[in-house]
Amino acid sequence: MRGRLADLKQLGAQLISVDPHEVYSAQHFLKEVGVATEDLHYPLLLDPACVVSATYGVAFQMRIHTELSNRPATFVIDADGVIRYARRGQSFSDRPGADQIIEELKRLDAK
Amino acid sequence: MRPALIICVTAVLGLAWSAARTIAVEPTSFDAALRSFSERWSQDDWVPKTGVPSRFMRPLDDDGWKARMTAFQSAVQFGERAVEPVRQLLRDEDASKRALAAQVLGYLPARTAREELLRTAREDAEPAVRLYAIDSLGMLGTDGLNVDWKALADQQKNRDAKRHVTYASERANNLIAKEVIDQLTSWNASQMDTAQVGQPAPDFELSSVSGEKVRLSNFRGKSAVVLVFVYGDT
Numbered sequence A: 001m002r003g004r005l006a007d008l009k010q011l012g013a014q015l016i017s018v019d020p021h022e023v024y025s026a027q028h029f030l031k032e033v034g035v036a037t038e039d040l041h042y043p044l045l046l047d048p049a050c051v052v053s054a055t056y057g058v059a060f061q062m063r064i065h066t067e068l069s070n071r072p073a074t075f076v077i078d079a080d081g082v083i084r085y086a087r088r089g090q091s092f093s094d095r096p097g098a099d100q101i102i103e104e105l106k107r108l109d110a111k
Numbered sequence B: 001m002r003p004a005l006i007i008c009v010t011a012v013l014g015l016a017w018s019a020a021r022t023i024a025v026e027p028t029s030f031d032a033a034l035r036s037f038s039e040r041w042s043q044d045d046w047v048p049k050t051g052v053p054s055r056f057m058r059p060l061d062d063d064g065w066k067a068r069m070t071a072f073q074s075a076v077q078f079g080e081r082a083v084e085p086v087r088q089l090l091r092d093e094d095a096s097k098r099a100l101a102a103q104v105l106g107y108l109p110a111r112t113a114r115e116e117l118l119r120t121a122r123e124d125a126e127p128a129v130r131l132y133a134i135d136s137l138g139m140l141g142t143d144g145l146n147v148d149w150k151a152l153a154d155q156q157k158n159r160d161a162k163r164h165v166t167y168a169s170e171r172a173n174n175l176i177a178k179e180v181i182d183q184l185t186s187w188n189a190s191q192m193d194t195a196q197v198g199q200p201a202p203d204f205e206l207s208s209v210s211g212e213k214v215r216l217s218n219f220r221g222k223s224a225v226v227l228v229f230v231y232g233d234t
Helices: A002-010 A023-033 A051-055 A098-110 B003-040 B064-078 B080-089 B095-105 B111-123 B127-140 B149-155 B159-171 B178-186
Strands: A013-019 A044-046 A062-064 A067-069 A073-077 A083-088 B205-207 B213-215 B224-229
Touching: A002 A013, A002 A098, A023 A044, A023 B159, A044 B205, A051 B064, A067 B127, A073 A098, A083 A098, A098 B224, B003 B064, B003 B080, B003 B095, B064 B080, B064 B095, B064 B178, B080 B095, B080 B111, B095 B111, B095 B127, B111 B127, B111 B149, B127 B159, B149 B159
Parallel strands: A013 A044, A013 B224
Antiparallel strands: A062 A067, A073 A083, A073 B224, B205 B213
């Protein structure tokens, strides 16, 4: 999705990601993978209290990196604040592709 | 009896009644949350009856995670009084309860549980329990505690647990933010699992990795939002 930020921008959409870690380990992780926070170009939000992932029905559902984490999930919310698309993944990599998200966004525009 | 005496006796009884209620009601809510967690969070649930089988993913229709969230929140809301019962859970025979306890202690005023967390980080048979004990030590700070980080890292055969030793040792006394604990204690649990297609997106405000506060509803009327839940893979 990160590689398609320009397409999202063109469609007037904002990418937001939510990660269940504290700022401390999130910064560590970014350093490990060699990404500077200013190069993210979208907000990586931190939810170590797991309240947003519980609200969105994804908390504590996947074992990964020996942790109990949220399952991967993607929601498309229209400009009126209504959820128009939701996908809760059934495996690590079960996510909609960027093309599919862009299709969903175009469908919002068509209405 | 004189009226003053009657009033006095009534007042004392009233106080005793409300004290008894406080004692009786509050521990029950935490105990009940823990019991519900034990009942609804089965290890077997990792293998679903239908759908994509995975040892790593709970089925989509599972609700054990809600019981875990409730137990997590009620323990933290219980605050100081939860420390001792949660500390004792670190010795429970059920690894999922030990993992919950090890995780929860990091969000509690649990300095008195640090020795037991350190023992858990060294000795527990379950890597996830050790990893959470290590995290919680980092969240609580290790001042005054004699931690040999290198030995602790060497003891971890699990790669992730070893990595978390690095996190915990490098953060020194950069403790868990009060903001995080407040988010958890003030969260309205009736919001659980309320995000549905066709419905308004539940609002939230979180801090970003670069410290900026972002509120979802601020995008309303301006742009669509693609909200992606990740797990350290960005």
